[in-house]
Amino acid sequence: MSGDQQNETDDKNKAVSDTNQPGQPQARMVTVSIMGKPALVPDDSTIMRAIEYSGQQIIRGAGCREGFCGACGTIYRLPGDYRIHTGLACTTLVQEGMALSQIPSVPLEKAVYDLEKLTPDVDTIKELYPVTFRCVACGTCTKACPQGLQVMDYIQSAMRGDIAELMELSYECVGCGLCALRCPSEIIQHKIAILGKRLYGRYLRKESKELDIRIQQVKNHEYDGEYAELMSLDRGALSERYYARDTE
Ligand code: SF4
Ligand code: SF4
Ligand code: FES
Secondary structure, three states: OOHHHHHHHHHHHHHHHHOOOOOOOOOEEEEEEEEEEEEEEEEOOHHHHHHHHOOOOOOOOOOOOOOOOOOOEEEOOOOOOOOOEEEOOOEEEEEOOOOEEOOOOOOOOOOOOOOHHHOOOOOHHHHHOOOHOOOOOOHHHHHHOOOOOOOOHHHHHHHHOHHHHHHHHOOOOOOOOOHHHOOOOOHHHHHHHHHHHHHHHHOOOOOOOOHHHHHHHOOOOOHHHHHHHHHOOHHHHHHHHHHHHHOO
């Protein structure tokens, strides 16, 4: 660490001890390497918070900050561990000695298609994403997925033309691209997953009576009052309402 970096570290330590008032929990600090630069950060920080705590502004590679949008794919190594780990910067906590780099975008070539002219079967997969059939079933994509999805299994479903299973297994994909980054066959799993979801939604999903009823209610302006009330809330009240909502 250079003299400047040491001074910076000392300043940060002071800043942390300044915030440790009586009765406040003491922040413990860990040293991490953020894109090659050492930084001392609180040990309960996510990677994203650690990057910002170290004084850097994230201008690419951040979106929802809650594990939904997939914008913050990150790779890291830990001391004494040869493996490259993957995670979302907004939900992965730092660890002592972690060396990390954010991957703000994964280059890829998306297929262009007219959904109305496709069939929900293996022929479409073959035509639009022939690379799918290069899968060697190594399981690396599944290990890389921060969502814990069975990525290899959904690629196998795509290879069998089982669009319903492809949709089901990939439903919670956030599109971070970390699987694609690690795949030795250079498959772009998350784009195949999106194709599967579109095919399922367009051709295979069951009709929903409840959805039809709800759409009609919206068209009849039955929710206009609630909508207007939501629009009148300030950020704090809206946030409180959001986190208090029922979720599955
Ligand atoms: S990493 Fe690539 S080759 Fe390996 S199982 Fe996943 S899709 Fe197949
Ligand atoms: S399947 Fe791939 S793109 Fe989707 S969340 Fe998992 S690693 Fe990210
Ligand atoms: S910022 Fe959206 S998943 Fe991390």
